[in-house]
Amino acid sequence: xxxxxxxxxxxxxxxxxxxxxxxxxxxxxxxxxxxxxxxxxxxxxxxxxxxxxxxxxxxxxxxxxxxxxxxxxxxxxxxxxxxxxxxxxxxxxxxxxxxxxxxxxxxxxxxxxxxxxxxxxxxxxxxxxxxxxxxxxxxxxxxxxxxxxx
Numbered sequence: 001x002x003x004x005x006x007x008x009x010x011x012x013x014x015x016x017x018x019x020x021x022x023x024x025x026x027x028x029x030x031x032x033x034x035x036x037x038x039x040x041x042x043x044x045x046x047x048x049x050x051x052x053x054x055x056x057x058x059x060x061x062x063x064x065x066x067x068x069x070x071x072x073x074x075x076x077x078x079x080x081x082x083x084x085x086x087x088x089x090x091x092x093x094x095x096x097x098x099x100x101x102x103x104x105x106x107x108x109x110x111x112x113x114x115x116x117x118x119x120x121x122x123x124x125x126x127x128x129x130x131x132x133x134x135x136x137x138x139x140x141x142x143x144x145x146x147x148x149x150x
Contacts (some may be wrong), residue, residue, distance in 0.1 A: 017046055033065065055141060057135045060132045061130070069114075072122065
């Protein structure tokens with residue numbers, strides 16, 4: 001709940017907490033991947049549920065990072081243009097939002113199904129996608145407001 005007018009909680013409290021948690025997550029990620037060169041991160045003074053959630057997210061990030069999948073022959077710009085052109089022709093007023101919205105064969109042919117956390121890159125090691133199923137707990141997913149461009 002947000003602080004009320006007479007509260008002694010600093011106005012930048014939420015940002016400071018977020019910064020503290022993000023710093024912890026970066027340190028934990030680096031320590032997990034490279035324990036010999038990164039110290040164990042100090043646990044920040046934040047709530048236990050937030051720490052547990054952060055640990056879960058970092059765990060998924062690490063699993064994805066260790067499961068890198070390179071798609072060497074993808075041209076991401078051409079792919080984006082093809083999808084945009086197809087959407088404009090077939091669904092000009094809505095985004096793809098159901099399994100019935102099929103992509104053209106040239107886009108969907110030969111694609112693999114991701115079932116585990118993964119980091120998908122192109123041949124230049126540019127990140128195309130972080131696939132992180134289950135990284136954010138269901139209660140926190142429910143709390144994230146959904147926005148949609150219409």
